[in-house]
Amino acid sequence: MDRFRFLLFLCCLLPSVADYSKDQHGYFMFSDFLCYLPSRNPKEVQYLIDWYFNMELTMQYNSSVGGWTGFTPAGLITAAKFNADKHDVVQRILERELVCQRSVEIIYETTETAKVEPNVSLQTVEDNDSTLECSALDFYPKHIRLTWFSNGQEVTEGVTFSDVLPNGDWTYQAHTYLTLTPGKQDHISCMVQHTSLKEPKIYNWESSKNHTENYIIGGVCALLLGAVFLCGGLIHYKLRRRSF
Incomplete structure (x- = not known):
């Protein structure tokens, strides 16, 4: 330190x-x-x-x-x-x-004894969708470890790290980058280890494909739920008409 x-x-x-x-x-x-x-x-x-x-x-x-x-x-x-x-x-x-x-x-x-938990973000690099960036910001003390995982296995190839950089206010920032293999749809995550954390934290990356699938699934669920309410309403309406 x-x-x-x-x-x-x-x-x-x-x-x-x-x-x-x-x-x-x-x-x-x-x-x-x-x-x-x-x-x-x-x-x-x-x-x-x-x-x-x-x-x-x-x-x-x-x-x-x-x-x-x-x-x-x-x-x-x-x-x-x-x-x-x-x-x-x-x-x-x-x-x-x-x-x-x-x-x-x-x-x-x-x-x-002071400890500040890092703010972590995981996203693709601007103008380069084939590279992921895992950023840990505003943490203290300086030592931190960032690790990439693919399908639960640690990744070492295609990985680069920045230096741990001071922010000028006693906190630090660090970045690591992972180059993706074209065509593969692996489950990618970034694990952060820091003294301010009781245990390592894992941040999962969701590709645009996963987002699209989630939207489709959400839309289908909403349609099915709407259909159930509609059928229930029609049945209730017919039963009331028969009672008269």
Whole structure:
């Protein structure tokens, strides 16, 4: 599992974490406060502050560097001022300890026990009816297994897999493809195995032929049911006429 951990809830912990303000000229300033946790060792925690002015990164605080670095003329001036301010230096050290280092175990325990069940879809690839796609979306953690079956037997030929791709919100997606043999009408299914599932889930594919057959069967059943009601109504009508 990727060991990048970002404290997304810093705004809830410190009133000064997200400083978002506007002056009389309509200029905006805001900061992103981040904790980078490469391991469970609190000493390895990196504390970052990205300072923006009108969507432009002007300077950054990096605990590994030990101070601020300016990226624009105004950022260079402000960074030098902050680095010379003993109170700011102490404040950043305390923030790293109180907000980041003391939260390492909580963050790791939370992210390692979190589980999100994948959303699975099974369909033919657009513009290519001879290839099936089994997609697992928005799942967590990363590890997942997708397996194709034909008539109850695992399929390995004609199968390709994509990499497990991050969505950018800690969830992932994965895709696998199966090339169909022309003319064969096998029962195809995709099995999904993931830690969020108590047991593997199997998703069956229905071809257009199967859909057509289902519609025909449904139509015949509806006609037969209608005929039964019609006959019942006629019999009831004749019996009532005889009673008079």
